[in-house]
Amino acid sequence: MRVALFITCINDTLYPGTGQAVVTLLERLGIEVGFPGGQSCCGQPQFNTGYRKEAVPLARRYADVFRGYDHIVVPSGSCAAMVRDNYPRIDAEATAGSVARTYELTEFLVDVLGVTDVGAYYPHTVTYHPTCHGLRMLGLGDRPRRLLEAVRGLRLVELEGAEECCGFGGTFAVKNADVSAAMGADKARHIEETGAEAVCTVDNSCLMHIGGTLTRRGSATRPVHIAEILAGTEEAAL
Structure with a gap:
């Protein structure tokens, strides 16, 4: 292959x-x-x-x-x-x-590959934001969640309004900055309410917007791409 x-x-x-x-x-x-x-x-x-x-x-x-x-x-x-x-x-x-x-x-x-357990280890509380393109255009469904649920040490917590856009939208954030910022603030607030240590998505463009908003709010929650979670192992954590 x-x-x-x-x-x-x-x-x-x-x-x-x-x-x-x-x-x-x-x-x-x-x-x-x-x-x-x-x-x-x-x-x-x-x-x-x-x-x-x-x-x-x-x-x-x-x-x-x-x-x-x-x-x-x-x-x-x-x-x-x-x-x-x-x-x-x-x-x-x-x-x-x-x-x-x-x-x-x-x-x-x-x-x-037909796998959901990729042998990953990530000992943190995580919430998952399904990005618009993944959710609506690709129809990823529960694939990311199934992969996260199989990660050893990871506790997955629900995100209120998970399917609502984070407000980035590429050039939308530039052309409609006030609306984008307001949507980002709503998303950040819901993320903080979960108490999660990290928020995960399949898109770093969305994480850039969410992460910037969380940083400006002084939040301790960090953005992390799902690949970086799935790549982690117990051996690497030692």
């Missing part, structure tokens, strides 16, 4: 540890991970902001760069949704193969 990691822009630029965690996790499960250096942006910022012609070469580049891999794993619900939902609208013929082989990380673990 040839598997490639699509790191995504925000992870490559701001959260490289998430990509490293994906590799650590998959290699522990016996998967050899490729990382084609020619990968670039998926085109989501351009597409969502109305510059759809500018997204076309990026979609075609994605198809070319990841050609030959059996599966493409993406530690981002929003970028995976961009590929799966919007590439067929951009250039269905050129991207068909890559669209069919693209999986968000938790989808790949549960649906392709």
Whole structure:
């Protein structure tokens, strides 16, 4: 099985540890991970902001760069949704193969590898925020929760209003800053009410917004990507 990691822009630029965690996790499960250096942006910022012609070469580049891999794993619900939902609208013929082989990380673990217990250890109280793209466009359902529930030492607590948007929405946060901040404050308040040590999602873009809001509120709750939780082991914690 040839598997490639699509790191995504925000992870490559701001959260490289998430990509490293994906590799650590998959290699522990016996998967050899490729990382084609020619990968670039998926085109989501351009597409969502109305510059759809500018997204076309990026979609075609994605198809070319990841050609030959059996599966493409993406530690981002929003970028995976961009590929799966919007590439067929951009250039269905050129991207068909890559669209069919693209999986968000938790989808790949549960649906392709058929595992929920990945041998992880994370001795903390965690609450889970299902991000909009993962929830509504990819239909991740309970896959992330099933993976978290199997982590040794982890106590998963419910989040009130879990399915409500955190307010980031990419360029939405820039164009509608006041609304975005208000939504973020609501989400942060609900997170704090859980008493969790960490809030987990499948998207670092949402975690960036949530984490920034929590920091400004002086909260002790830290944001953490699900890959970093699943990559943890008792041996690594020693």
